[in-house]
Amino acid sequence: MKFSYTQRTFLITLIFLSGVLLRAQTKSLQSSPFLVHANGSEVGVSEERLARIDSMCLAAIEDGDIPGVVALVARNGKIVYHKAFGTSDAQSKRTLQRDDIFRMASQTKAITATAVMMLWEEGRFKLDDPISKYIPEFKDPQVLDSLLADGTFLTTPADKEISIRHLLSHTSGIGYGVIDGDERITKIYKDAGIIDLFTTENITIAENIKKLARLPLHHNPGEKFTYSESYDVLGYFIEVISGMPFDTYLHTHIFEPLGMDNTAFYLPKSKEGRLVSVQTKEDGKWINYPTTFYDPDYPIKGARQFFSGGAGLSSTAEDYATFLQMYLNKGELNGTRLLSRTTIKTIMSNQIGDLWGEDPAAFYGLAFMVQGEKGEGVGGSGSDGTFSWGGYFNTSYFADPEEQIIGVLLKQTQKIESDDTGWKFSILVGQSIDD
Secondary structure (H helix, E strand, O other): OOOOHHHHHHHHHHHHHHHHHHOOOEEOOOOOOOOEEOOHHHHOEOHHHHHHHHHHHHHHHHOOOOOEEEEEEEEOOEEEEEEEEEEOOOOOOOEOOOOOEEEOHHHHHHHHHHHHHHHHHOOOOOOOOEHHHOOHHHOOOEEEEEEOOOOOEEEEEOOOOOEHHHHHOOOOOOOOHHHOOOHHHHHHHHHHOOOOOOOOOOOOHHHHHHHHOOOOEOOOOOOOOOOOOHHHHHHHHHHHHHOOOHHHHHHHHHHHHHOOOOOEOOOOHHHHHHEOOOEEEEOOEEEEOOOOOOOOOOOOOOOOOOOOOOOOOEEOHHHHHHHHHHHHOOOEEOOEEOOOHHHHHHHOOOOOOOOOOOOOOEEEOOOOEEEOHHHHHHOOOOOOOOEEEEEOOOEEEEEEOOOOEEEEEEOOEOOOOOOOHHHHHHHHHHHOEOO
């Protein structure tokens, strides 16, 4: 589904004039305030212990493990730590700022899942509906059998249709192109011209997904957990169900209500200077990452037509923490409800059964990886029920419902040899609790 500039302007105007009648979000009987900055002592967090995060970040930069990082910690709806260290660009050496904008890559997925579940709450579809009911190109999926020398492939019919639940839980069997673990799928996707992350080219998600639908699966739907482009499919699905461009739906129903003013697929000119460069190391020095299968100048150039539900959003630490706080509030923020607490309970439940083992430390729900009791016992990654994920360019987050604590750690690096800040950050946030 491709929308012209005039059509998009008309749709946005119509949505604005229609007000709450067209909004998936509603007024809530609850009213949790927006995130505010506070001293750690107000929410049972030790300032002295939080300072260990400073030491970790400074040491990682001094050792050449990362060029820069923004770290944020919030508890009970209050930001108690929010600092930036290092530089945002290898050429200019610009000092990194707390409100700088990062490519979130796969952290986009949880936001896409939220939009799907908001539409589900309206009774638009069932989670076990076949996606082919809404995107007919997915009818009668095929599983890859073998790839022939001339680039053609042999397949066998899948034993079931791909459902919306399969897409949300990464059990659809769809692959992930360049970053896929199967070289055959990588070649098939490349030959078909599938977009893996995002693009500056003039192509829409509808065009990309319709090509993807004709390609073979790794396995039968529901048979295995295979990290995939399924969330790009869901982005187009949201367009089909809502009748509006995917980016417009997210802005109207999630970003605007939550006050996430710095989250978008593409940045306006006024914010381009805040975009952090993707960096890598060459001969021991940090350089800006070159163009490979993606253009690192995304999201500030190009056709601005492709909205990847799996990897396309850029955001700030505070905006993403705000999104996570809505989840800790069981679907509500500032008197606006995006999801019911009953829906969030479904999202946080095990949707993949024993695909990660009979007694796994964590499982996958409908938007996040969720830690179980066994994972809590291992230590260093929060309480039972902590939900988390990360992004391709070295971003990560977690939210612990039991402790009501959020951690967001943002970097922009590729192909680096060592970086321990991710696992250390989780430990340092946990040890700062002092109540």
